[in-house]
Amino acid sequence: MDEVTFRSDTVLSDVHLYTPNHRHLMVRLNGMGQPVFLSQFKLLWNRDSQTDSGAEGGSHGTVPAEDTPPRGSGSAKPPLGSGCRIDTGQEGVGAQLDEDGDLDVKRRPRAATDPKPAGLPRDKVHPTILTQEEDDPLADEAQESSPHDIIRIEHTMATPLEDVGKQVWRGALLLADYILFQRDLFQGRTVLELGAGTGLASIIAATVARTVYCTDVGTDLLAMCQRNIALNGHLTAAAGSVVKVKELDWLQDDLCTDPEVPFSWSQEDVSDLYSHTTILLAAEVFYDDDLTDALFKTLSRLAHKLKNACTAILSVEKRLNFTLRHLDVTCEAYDHFRSWLQRLERLADGQLRFVVEPVEASFPQRLVYERIQQLGSSTCHVPVLHSLV
DSSP states (O other): OOSOOOOTTOBOOHHHHSOSSSOOEEEEEOTTSOEEEEEEEEBOOSGGGGGOOOSSSSOOOOOOSSOOOOOSTTSOOOOOOOOOOOOOSOOSSSOOBOTTSOBOOOOOOOTTTOSSOSSSOOOOOOOEEOOTTSOOHHHHHHHHSOGGGEEEEEEOSSBOGGGGGGSOOHHHHHHHHHHHHTHHHHTTOEEEESSOTTSHHHHHHTTTOSEEEEEESOHHHHHHHHHHHHHTHHHHHHHTOEEEEEEOOTTOSSOOOOTTSTTOOOHHHHHHHHHHEEEEEEESOOSSHHHHHHHHHHHHHHHHHOSSOEEEEEEEEOOOEEETTTTEEEOHHHHHHHHHHHHHHHOOSSSEEEEEEEEOSOSOOOBOSOOOTTEEEEEEEEEEEOOOO
């Protein structure tokens, strides 16, 4: 399996396409017959970790020094403070032009053409297939590091559009960084993640939160979430947290409580969700206008049912595409997402009031990935809630 080939309808996260790791490890086929890979992501708790290559992604920004990993609810926390420099690969503010006036694009070096590339190499992915008799090299590498330094995630590497939740996306890594930066906000809270995908952000949230509801749709995807939570039990156990994987369909008004349905809700879980949830999360789920509509309607519906004021933290990558309809480069999915935020701000129905705040991506970077300029986050606060009864 020397090269990776893709069909025309394949969607691939470039978190998986370029990586400082030398290979991905295929561990099994999922229920849909798709190859499942195992990757490790290394948490950078000090400057020395910057040079390690135990995480997906390309170049990464400066990481603050002298931080310590979490050791439970009573442990020292990374200090809140000034953000880090984000390396965007740009030299200067203005565009660089060649002698003919054309745009001169600075490209990242690749190992195939540059024997001594600056920074981490961006080689093609060469998956390695494991059999049951073979040892897991990632397990050996993880044993050499502190358990609190490694997050292990099972994921697919290329899927049809309807299965993109099985991949790891940059927006989820940005959200994970934000959670680690705002640990006090999550300490002892009940958290609900919508469209959790592989569950990476939920796992990070569980290092400080009391209870995390990791939700999505599809039995195969939710089973992957469950496996990833089990793989990272050393992180959640240290904080004494509970992570519950549940089905939450944005197209349905009510939660599924049928005990015969996998990942359904018990009455106790439903009561706990509505009584204690104060933080909602969503990352990289704003790529389709219909799904974006469904997500924001679900947020509004939940805000009416939650008994406490809540904060929704939304992470998104602004993707630029050339469209024949506009004959120009546009970002329609992102524009639709922004229009919903503006709609929430104008909402004044006497029952809810949303306060929307953009979040600058200048907080410290704890995971290795490319924090590009198109990444961003927003928070939606619901400080005023009135009973509908």
